[in-house]
Amino acid sequence: SVCSLKELYLAYNSISDVSPVSLLEQLEVLDLEGNNIDDIVQIHYIALCSELNTLTLEGNPFCFQQNPRATEDSNGNYREAVKKLIPHLKYLDDIPVSETGIQSNSTVSKDWLIVKEAIKDGISAEDLENLDDG
Numbered sequence: 001s002v003c004s005l006k007e008l009y010l011a012y013n014s015i016s017d018v019s020p021v022s023l024l025e026q027l028e029v030l031d032l033e034g035n036n037i038d039d040i041v042q043i044h045y046i047a048l049c050s051e052l053n054t055l056t057l058e059g060n061p062f063c064f065q066q067n068p069r070a071t072e073d074s075n076g077n078y079r080e081a082v083k084k085l086i087p088h089l090k091y092l093d094d095i096p097v098s099e100t101g102i103q104s105n106s107t108v109s110k111d112w113l114i115v116k117e118a119i120k121d122g123i124s125a126e127d128l129e130n131l132d133d134g
Contacts, residue, residue: 002024003025005027007027007029008024008030008031009029009031011034012035016042017042021046027049027052028051028053029053030049030052030056031056032055032056033057033060033093035059036060037057037061037062038060039062042062043081050088052086052088053089053091055091055092057078057093
């Protein structure tokens with residue numbers, strides 16, 4: 001049955017509402033890279049998956065927003081917020097959650113926005129390289 005699903009890969013599907021994921025109690029791996037999740041509130045639904053240990057969220061709009069409730073030392077980093085909401089998580093965006101010193105949101109956001117738009121427009125990697133050269 002769907003409720004016993006352990007891995008779910010939904011990258012680049014324009015998803016903004018992840019509430020149905022909360023029903024997947026056995027879920028261990030969830031890939032939501034490059035979707036349209038624009039509110040950290042959506043992570044509360046993911047947090048209900050008690051077996052989840054690997055989550056990919058990079059490339060979603062909320063990853064680039066400053067968290068107004070962030071502590072000074074977290075610098076508004078979405079990783080810190082996700083770690084607090086999902087304490088049982090082991091990997092976030094293919095990086096162990098225990099690792100610090102991750103590239104800043106502003107540096108990553110520009111790159112991700114270019115990649116996301118390229119995917120939407122069907123631009124190949126070769127076309128992207130030509131943009132950099134020109």
